[in-house]
Amino acid sequence: MEINIKLTRKDYINFNKYYYLKKAIKKRIIVVIIMAFGLPLIMNIGSSFYLFNYLYNVLLAGIIFGVIYLLLGYLLMNRTGKLPSDNGSILGERRFIITDEGLIEESNTHRSIQDWKGVKSIEENHNYLFIFVDNIAAYILPKRYFRTKEKYTEFVNEINKKMKQI
Numbered sequence: 001m002e003i004n005i006k007l008t009r010k011d012y013i014n015f016n017k018y019y020y021l022k023k024a025i026k027k028r029i030i031v032v033i034i035m036a037f038g039l040p041l042i043m044n045i046g047s048s049f050y051l052f053n054y055l056y057n058v059l060l061a062g063i064i065f066g067v068i069y070l071l072l073g074y075l076l077m078n079r080t081g082k083l084p085s086d087n088g089s090i091l092g093e094r095r096f097i098i099t100d101e102g103l104i105e106e107s108n109t110h111r112s113i114q115d116w117k118g119v120k121s122i123e124e125n126h127n128y129l130f131i132f133v134d135n136i137a138a139y140i141l142p143k144r145y146f147r148t149k150e151k152y153t154e155f156v157n158e159i160n161k162k163m164k165q166i
Contacts, residue, residue: 005094008091
């Protein structure tokens with residue numbers, strides 16, 4: 001079973017948005033919480049401690065730092081679409097072939113095989129199928145290249161079957 005796709009900058013940006021909003025958001029929230037509680041403590045070292053003032057400052061620091069940190073991260077993440085080269089190994093036409101040995105990816109510049117034991121997870125959103133091979137690395141397959149919903153389901157089921165066989 002195989003599929004041919006053309007990965008665009010928009011597809012690459014959408015993968016980064018998915019990762020940022022779905023996979024890495026917990027880490028970012030933890031950083032915001034630590035900063036919200038830590039900054040008021042650090043700023044008030046040596047002065048009298050008033051619980052109400054501390055909680056107010058925690059709330060204020062959390063809101064300000066959270067908005068800045070999350071918004072800045074989101075804006076920077078959108079710029080990642082400018083990073084891949086037009087004729088590099090990320091963007092452009094690809095063919096994915098499911099074999100017993102693994103998932104083969106072919107393009108004009110390379111051919112690689114990902115062993116099934118190296119596939120960490122399969123995730124999706126409305127427009128994409130992501131085959132994660134590491135924490136932040138995935139094959140990006142836009143759903144628009146599957147002719148029918150049945151072809152898409154068949155493709156995903158075949159990958160799941162191969163992953164369970166190892």
